[in-house]
Structure formats: C-alpha cells, structure tokens
Amino acid sequence: MKTKLLAASAIAASLVLVAGCGNSEASDSKKEESKKTETTAKHEDHLDYHDQKSWQFEAGDTQSPINIETAKTTKMEDKGTIELNYNQKVTDEVDNGHSIQVDDGGTALINGRNFELNQFHFHAESEHTMNGKHYPIEAHFVNESQDSRLAVIAVFFKEGKANPAFETILSNIKKGEKTTVSEPINVAALLPTNKTYYHYLGSLTTPPLSENVEWYVMANPVEVSKEQIAEFNKYYDGNNRKVQPLHDRPVLKHTD
C-alpha cells in the first residue's frame, strides 16, 4: 500500500511538472507570434520530409592515410587483441596497375570479431606516417567481415635484413599481369610478432575512397633489405596517397 501511495504522489508531482512546461511553452509561442520573421527562419532549419532528395550527405572528413602522432594517441579501452591465421598457399599475384596485389585467404580475429583476408598489397613509400616520418614501403592486409565491413591492417617495412616472404612475392611479379604462385608464402613473416597497433576510423586510400574503414596500423615495422626495396621500386615508387587531415578523430593505441 505504501509503495502504491508513493507511486500515486510521484505521478501527481510529474503532472504538475508537465503542466508547468506546457505553460511556459504557451507563453513562448505568444512571444514568437510577435516576431514573425524569426519564426519563418526557424522553420527553414527543419527537415523537409517531402524533399528527402535534398538532404545532404556528410562525407570526406574521415579520410586515410593520416599522420600518427604517437604522443597524441589514447589508450584503447577494448581488449583489442588481433589473431591472424592467413593462408600460405595464395590464390594468385597481380600487377594491377597501381600496386602488386597478392590474392589470399585466411582468417583475422580482430577485437573479438571475425574477418576474412581478401588480399594484401604494397605502397611505396608508406601512406601513413609516424610522427611525420615515412617508411620505404607499407603493406595493407584487407580483411572483410560477414557484413562487408573492411578492416585494413597496415604494416611498415623498414630497411634491414632480407625478408624471404617478400622475396617470393618479388620473384613472382609479371609486369601488368596476373600470375599463379606455386610456392607457399610465409605471410606471417610480413607481419610483426608484437601486434601493438594504432587504430582509427578512416577510408580506402584509392577511389572510391569509401569511409568507415577500420585501420590497424602496426607500431612495429618488419625488415626487408635495401635490394628488395629497390626491386619493388622498379614497379612502384610513389603509389602512396597524400596524408589526409585527422580533424577531430581519436587515434587509439592497443599495446600487445
């Protein structure tokens, strides 16, 4: 009984509040009547549901690549673990006119969600920059979820020891052609063991530049030799899109 009474008085109180709001609204609308020009201007700001074709799309402010300023990144709150299980037996390798692309399969578990690898390809020099610095090459592993969301894992290549997996890719390039690759490629050698990364929401870096692409830029680069960089540059040198403005996007850091 006591709770019922309390509930009843609460309803009564809210009725008074509602009535209060109604009263003030009434006096507001009276004020507005006297300012007719202002009222007309306000109406133009309202959504016109009879002319939905004129509604504007907001796009172009979340493009890739970006410069990652490591000191301005935020610690990722999610667990964020990445587990990759990419196939060593690749489908084919193609010189598609804007990069060397390896069509491959396999799985990626990213922050608890399932993706499948579509392909990976390379840019020279790197598209993303770290504190304003380019690396000689950047690899992009393009992963897709069941609902077609794209998650690209970016790996920087720096000059160092020769990379056997990159060697297999270089030795199979046929200029402007698609080739079948008979040898297995140890794709894991193209990825850093420590998977600390920077994450942000961006876009494809080639047309149609679609947004809402998840980026995972690996903090640790992989080594390839000076000769391998020079060999890749024979095919592509300058297939990197310019760094785009970050605007107010957060860049998160996940530490492996």
Ligand SMILES: [Zn+2]
């Ligand atoms: Zn790319």
